Amino acid sequence: MSSLPSSSSSPSIASPPSSSSTALTSPDAPDPARPGAHADLAAGARPDGPSAALAPTLLEVNGIEVIYHHVILVLKGVSLQVPEGGVVALLGGNGAGKTTTLRAISNLLAGERGEVTKGHIALRGERIERLTPSELVRRGVVQVMEGRHCFAHLSIEENLLTGAYTRTDGQAAIAHTLEKVYAYFPRLKTRRASQAAYTSGGEQQMCAIGRALMANPTMVLLDEPSMGLAPQIVEEVFEIVRDLNQKERTTFLVAEQNTRMALRYADYGYILESGRVVMDGAAAALRENEDVREFYLGMGGTDRKSFRDVKSYRRRKRWV
């Protein structure tokens, strides 16, 4: 089960083609010359996904299929791109496949008895599906797992320092990064000596992100940072993400159910449903999209609960 064809649109599964053709398109006026291509929406949807206009592509996920326990097909041809220095949101409800996508990228599937069975993943053009998670950390990609896994019995500072385990550039450099983390997360500095178990959920999420930053990453895969946190704390966390992105040029791929918050801070978003990308586009365009507003932002809704409930002719025009 390990062959990884490079084709992005494997015909053997009933999945839509790669993200460039599942893009945010106008349901009523598809471009006949480029069927399925991005609509030229005012907010900056770009013809070839988030990387096309400005920055080179840092991460490319191309038509991946993921199977757990050899039988449970969870991702059915997911494609996405993350440009260098971008903040990309991976949106979708519970069970859509967000965590699985991040695990596939950071190579954490094996521990869950899952594997990528089709498609490929590339970091700056280099295939990374065969790398171990720690090799990936050395290449600058770090995942912050869902549920803010801090070491409960360690202090905040000890937790942060565990994030530097792959570094070989010496104590002084690590101490410098620690101070930088404290500058972004003043709350962590205040709580540096506290045992993580006795800190708040928000502080633990910040600690989990801070620990990832201790590896000096170029890219952070952030899984549901909002989970279980009060809206004000979620906003504080996202503000720090934005700050890191702007000042350190750290690239983020953020999996979120909190569509509203994620689209406020991301440049670009992909919406997953049942293991498929059903829509993608510039964050501003997604925020204005009628279906996104209805299904994910709770605005102007009827009783349709999912993109899948949209009339089939509209779906056909948009996504197939």
Ligand SMILES: Nc1ncnc2c1ncn2[C@@H]1O[C@H](COP(=O)(O)OP(=O)(O)O)[C@@H](O)[C@H]1O
């Ligand atoms: N280790 C696993 N073994 C089997 N099925 C799994 C495993 N992890 C996740 N799944 C299934 O994969 C689907 C997608 O899950 P997940 O990627 O966690 O979605 P999300 O993060 O969007 O909530 C779900 O149906 C879930 O039950």
Ligand SMILES: [Mg+2]
């Ligand atoms: Mg998840």
